[in-house]
Amino acid sequence: MPPRERDFLDLAxxxxxxREILLQDPATTCARLCHGRADQLPxxxxxxxxxxxxxxxxxxxxxxxxxxxxxxxxxxxxRAAEPLGAAAIYYKPFVRDRSALGGRLDRVLSDxxxxxxxxxxxxxxxxxxxxxxxxxxYDGFSTGLFLDQRENRRAVADLARPDRGARVLNLFCYTAxxxxxxxxxGAITTSVDVSARTLDWARRNFALSALDPGRHFFARMGSMxxxxxxxxxxxxxxxxxxxxxxxGAADKRRAVAPWSAERDYPALVRAxxxxxxxxxxxxxxxxxxxxxxxxxxALRRLxxxxxxxxxxxxxxxxxxxxxxxxxxxxSWALARVATRSELPTI
Ligand SMILES: C[S@@+](CC[C@H](N)C(=O)[O-])C[C@H]1O[C@@H](n2cnc3c(N)ncnc32)[C@H](O)[C@@H]1O
Numbered sequence: 619m620p621p622r623e624r625d626f627l628d629l630a631x632x633x634x635x636x637r638e639i640l641l642q643d644p645a646t647t648c649a650r651l652c653h654g655r656a657d658q659l660p661x662x663x664x665x666x667x668x669x670x671x672x673x674x675x676x677x678x679x680x681x682x683x684x685x686x687x688x689x690x691x692x693x694x695x696x697r698a699a700e701p702l703g704a705a706a707i708y709y710k711p712f713v714r715d716r717s718a719l720g721g722r723l724d725r726v727l728s729d730x731x732x733x734x735x736x737x738x739x740x741x742x743x744x745x746x747x748x749x750x751x752x753x754x755x756y757d758g759f760s761t762g763l764f765l766d767q768r769e770n771r772r773a774v775a776d777l778a779r780p781d782r783g784a785r786v787l788n789l790f791c792y793t794a795x796x797x798x799x800x801x802x803x804g805a806i807t808t809s810v811d812v813s814a815r816t817l818d819w820a821r822r823n824f825a826l827s828a829l830d831p832g833r834h835f836f837a838r839m840g841s842m843x844x845x846x847x848x849x850x851x852x853x854x855x856x857x858x859x860x861x862x863x864x865x866g867a868a869d870k871r872r873a874v875a876p877w878s879a880e881r882d883y884p885a886l887v888r889a890x891x892x893x894x895x896x897x898x899x900x901x902x903x904x905x906x907x908x909x910x911x912x913x914x915x916a917l918r919r920l921x922x923x924x925x926x927x928x929x930x931x932x933x934x935x936x937x938x939x940x941x942x943x944x945x946x947x948x949s950w951a952l953a954r955v956a957t958r959s960e961l962p963t964i
Pocket of ligand 1: 763791816
């Protein structure tokens with residue numbers, strides 16, 4: 619039975635109570651406050667970014683009314699999060715096929731006026747393990763930081779840390795969260811994305827951490843195309859981060875091929891393995907939120923099939939406490955790649 623509106627405030631408070639330890643940490647001001655079914659609210663996801671909240675409704679989720687009223691949910695979560703300084707909640711309706719909605723829902727994603735509360739600045743700064751990041755709460759569906767990767771960003775930075783000057787390549791980098799975390803740990807980073815806008819955002823994230831931009835590289839290119847170029851030029855890396863979207867559009871002008879995770883992930887892994895320095899860390903961090911690749915064991919099978927039996931899986935943190943199991947989310951794995959002579963031939 620779907621939860622009743624009069625229970626929303628109680629459910630919101632209980633969801634926040636479950637995350638009390640995280641929410642009390644002044645070094646991390648962004649976290650998921652509600653994770654759907656796991657918090658007894660199917661299809662309802664609430665994220666906190668310092669003084670701003672986002673309410674994501676996965677329209678069409680069983681247990682969520684077909685035309686849900688976001689207002690009462692928004693009011694309940696804003697009230698529950700007021701002690702944390704929350705002042706606004708923005709609405710982010712999510713549907714698999716946005717084209718069916720003729721832009722109606724997309725307008726709300728760029729409205730500076732929140733659903734409830736006072737309008738916030740376009741860009742706000744949040745902290746994640748004391749690392750500042752710029753987020754934008756009314757700039758489309760995504761905000762600039764995928765919160766479920768919090769512990770992975772820290773784990774990747776920790777892998778780079780002991781080897782001062784480790785060369786980290788971050789493909790499909792978006793706002794370069796993994797690069798910033800690694801760069802702060804002493805790595806020399808290269809961040810690759812097709813979008814000039816997100817690369818500018820990435821540079822602003824570097825600036826927020828007062829990182830020397832002269833020590834880091836940004837490439838506006840397709841990831842596969844970058845790997846082909848790096849292989850030709852003999853560029854080598856210690857750690858490569860692969861966290862691609864499910865689909866990416868082609869860009870003919872820049873010779874970027876269309877990307878499909880289901881089709882292209884094995885080729886991406888193979889090409890990334892080829893630019894690892896055999897004398898270096900030889901690490902591939904792989905992540906996906908593509909549904910079929912998130913099936914239990916699917917990503918590891920893909921890696922094993924591509925990298926061969928000599929690749930070793932290394933531990934990564936469990937899903938963070940604010941993303942309790944029960945909702946499909948992302949899947950990730952860390953592989954230490956065998957030396958070139960042990961790689962399967964194709
Ligand atoms: C889901 S985000 C990746 C998340 C990111 N790894 C992070 O840690 O926040 C997808 C990104 O891939 C970029 N992208 C899409 N197709 C691409 C391609 N063929 N090559 C490089 N970047 C691409 C998009 O511009 C977008 O910034």
